[in-house]
Amino acid sequence: MNVFIMENAISIKEQFIDFIHSLQNNICKAIEATDDKAIFSEDKWERGEGGGGITRVIENGNVFEKGGINTSIVYGEVTDNMRKQLNIEGQEWFACGISAVLHPGNPFVPTVHFNYRYFEVYDGHKNIIDSWFGGGTDLTPCYLFEEDIKHFHGIHKNACDAFDITLYPAFKKHCDEYFVNKHRNNESRGVGGIFYDYQRGDEKKDKTFWLNFADACGNSFLKAYIPIVEKRKETAFTNEQKHWQEIRRGRYVEFNLVHDRGTLFGLHTNGRTESILMSLPPTVRFNYDHHPAAGSEEEKLEQVLQSPREWV
Amino acid sequence: MNVFIMENAISIKEQFIDFIHSLQNNICKAIEATDDKAIFSEDKWERGEGGGGITRVIENGNVFEKGGINTSIVYGEVTDNMRKQLNIEGQEWFACGISAVLHPGNPFVPTVHFNYRYFEVYDGHKNIIDSWFGGGTDLTPCYLFEEDIKHFHGIHKNACDAFDITLYPAFKKHCDEYFVNKHRNNESRGVGGIFYDYQRGDEKKDKTFWLNFADACGNSFLKAYIPIVEKRKETAFTNEQKHWQEIRRGRYVEFNLVHDRGTLFGLHTNGRTESILMSLPPTVRFNYDHHPAAGSEEEKLEQVLQSPREWV
Numbered sequence A, B: 001m002n003v004f005i006m007e008n009a010i011s012i013k014e015q016f017i018d019f020i021h022s023l024q025n026n027i028c029k030a031i032e033a034t035d036d037k038a039i040f041s042e043d044k045w046e047r048g049e050g051g052g053g054i055t056r057v058i059e060n061g062n063v064f065e066k067g068g069i070n071t072s073i074v075y076g077e078v079t080d081n082m083r084k085q086l087n088i089e090g091q092e093w094f095a096c097g098i099s100a101v102l103h104p105g106n107p108f109v110p111t112v113h114f115n116y117r118y119f120e121v122y123d124g125h126k127n128i129i130d131s132w133f134g135g136g137t138d139l140t141p142c143y144l145f146e147e148d149i150k151h152f153h154g155i156h157k158n159a160c161d162a163f164d165i166t167l168y169p170a171f172k173k174h175c176d177e178y179f180v181n182k183h184r185n186n187e188s189r190g191v192g193g194i195f196y197d198y199q200r201g202d203e204k205k206d207k208t209f210w211l212n213f214a215d216a217c218g219n220s221f222l223k224a225y226i227p228i229v230e231k232r233k234e235t236a237f238t239n240e241q242k243h244w245q246e247i248r249r250g251r252y253v254e255f256n257l258v259h260d261r262g263t264l265f266g267l268h269t270n271g272r273t274e275s276i277l278m279s280l281p282p283t284v285r286f287n288y289d290h291h292p293a294a295g296s297e298e299e300k301l302e303q304v305l306q307s308p309r310e311w312v
Helices: A012-035 A080-086 A146-161 A167-178 A207-218 A221-232 A239-259 A261-268 A273-279 A297-306 B012-035 B080-086 B146-161 B167-178 B207-218 B221-232 B239-259 B261-268 B273-279 B297-306
Strands: A041-046 A051-059 A064-077 A092-104 A111-122 A128-140 A193-199 A283-285 B041-046 B051-059 B064-077 B092-104 B111-122 B128-140 B193-199 B283-285
Touching: A012 A051, A012 A064, A012 A092, A012 A111, A012 A207, A012 A221, A041 A273, A051 A273, A064 A273, A080 A261, A092 A221, A092 A273, A111 A207, A128 A146, A128 A167, A128 A207, A128 A221, A146 A167, A146 A193, A146 A207, A146 A221, A167 A193, A193 A207, A239 A261, A239 A283, A239 B239, A261 A273, B012 B051, B012 B064, B012 B092, B012 B111, B012 B207, B012 B221, B041 B273, B051 B273, B064 B273, B080 B261, B092 B221, B092 B273, B111 B207, B128 B146, B128 B167, B128 B207, B128 B221, B146 B167, B146 B193, B146 B207, B146 B221, B167 B193, B193 B207, B239 B261, B239 B283, B261 B273
Parallel strands: none
Antiparallel strands: A041 A051, A051 A064, A064 A092, A092 A111, A111 A128, A128 A193, A283 B283, B041 B051, B051 B064, B064 B092, B092 B111, B111 B128, B128 B193
8 A cells, every 4th residue: 555655644545444444343343242143254355456355244143144344445547447437537546445234134124234435546646636435324124113214314314413414414315316226116225324425525524524424424333223133133023024035135136236336336347256245135036026915014115115205 | 010010021020029929839838838837927018118028927836936938029219328338320129039037946957048039220211220130048057967068059059050050159159258247257157058149131141041040049949958857857956955056046146137238228228127037036145255165066067167168
C-alpha cells in the first residue's frame, strides 16, 4: 500500500482501513458469541493486479447457516472496462471496504447485509483527483415481524439523525430503489434499510464527516441486528417454513447475480470469486411459478415487498 | 401473427413454428413415458408487447426433479435497447424458439439443455431485412461416464455430418467456448455438445438448409439423451453425492444468471420471468470455497470441466 501513503498526516484512506478492520474484528466476535457454536474461518488473499483481502466465513452454526464478514483493500490501473462502467477518468484507482451477509438457519431470523466502502482515483502522478464513500445495510426477512423491522430501521435512523436529519429519509428511499428484482415485477429483495453512494464530500459535509458517518452506521449494526436474532432464534419451524425460506433465498440469488452492481463488477473484473459469492445462501430452491396461499403469512411478506413502507 | 404471413407460400417462419410445436409435443410425451410418474403442466401466456408462448413444466417425477420444455413466438418494435445489445437495424422483430432444460433427481443422470430458435427483422414496411437461425444442446453431468458423453456427442455429430462434416467440429468448439463460467477460472458449465448462432443462410446453405438442420438436431435429442437416463436412473446414491449435485447446480445458476445471453436478454426486456427461469435447478447449494477430495470422482469431473476434450 505504501505507494499511496500521504506524508505527515493520517489520510482518510488509512483511517477508513482502520475502521473496516476494527469493525470486522468486533462484529466477528459478537456473531460468534451469539452463535455459540461455529467460529469464523479466515482466508487472507492477494490480488494479482494489486491488493487483497481478509475473508471470514462462518458455516453450520447454531444460528448462522452461512455468513461472511469480509474486508478488502484493492487497487490498480484504470481499465477501459472501468472507464466505461464506472465513468472513471483517472489513471489509477484504490478501493477499500467491508462487506457482510449473514444467512440464519431459522426462517424466522432475517438475513442481513451491510457494506461500507471508500474509493479514490488518481492522475498519472498519484494525486487524488476523485474520491467517494458508499455503503448501507438492509434486512431480508422471510416472515414479517413489524417490531423487528421498526427496530432495525429505528437504530439506523438514530445513527443518521445524529449527523443530519435529512439523511435517513434520503438513504432509506435509495435503499428501497436499489434492492429491487426488476424482473420480478419490481419486487423488493427485503424490507430495506439505508443505502448511499458517490458521497464525495463538500464544504458542509467534508470527507471526515462521511468517514465518521460510515463508522457510526457500521457500529450500529450489532445494536440493530442482534436483538432480532436473540428474539427469534429459538422459534420452532416446520419443513414448509424452511422451504419458503429457501424459495425466498432464490430471489436473493437472483438479485445478487442479475442486478447487484458490486457483485457483477467484482465477477467481471477478476475479483476473488469465493469472497464475492460468499453472499449466496447455503441452500436454495427454485420452484416454478410458486405463489403462497391467499391470506398466509408468506403472502403478507410478498405484499410488503411489492410496496415498500415507512417503518419509523 | 397474421400481419407477417407471406402470400402464396409456407414461409420459413411458419415451418419453424410447426417444427417447434411438433418437437415440444414429441419430447414432452417421451419424457413423461421415461419418467413414468409426473406429467407436464402447461401454461399458455401472452406478452403485452406482442406474441406469447407455451410453457410446459414437469416437477417431482420419478426421474425428473424439475424441467421445462417451452416454446415461444414473440415479436414487437425494435427498441433502443435491442439496437444496442443485438446490433439490430430494423423497425420490427420476430423470434420463435423452443427451449428446454431437464434436471434429474439422481446425481448420476446428467442435466441437459437444448434450444432452437429463428429470428427475423423487418423494415418499416414488413419486408424482411435480416433473419438468422441459432441453437444447440449441451450436457451437464455431476459424475463422469465417458461412454454417456461419447454417446451424446456421437448422436449429434451424426446429425450434423449428414448435412456437412465441417459443422460438428465448429459447433462443438463454439459450445465449449460459450458455456463457460469465466468468473470460475473459465470452468465449463458441462461437457458440451453443439451450439451455433447467426446462421443467415447463403448460396450454399440456404434458409431451408438451416431449418432442416434445426429439425434434425432437435429430433436427435431423444436418441441422444434417453438412453443415458435409462442407464443411470436406478443407480443408488448417497446424501454426499446429492450434495455434490446441488453444488454443481449452483454453477448452473451462476452461468445462467451471470453469463447466458438469452436469459439476461429475456429478463432485461420484460420476458415472462417464470418461463425464462424454469431453467434454474430445483434445489441448490452454495458452499464457500468447496473443493472435492484429491483423486475423487468429483475431482475428475472438475478436471474435465477445466479442459474440454474431444469426445468423438
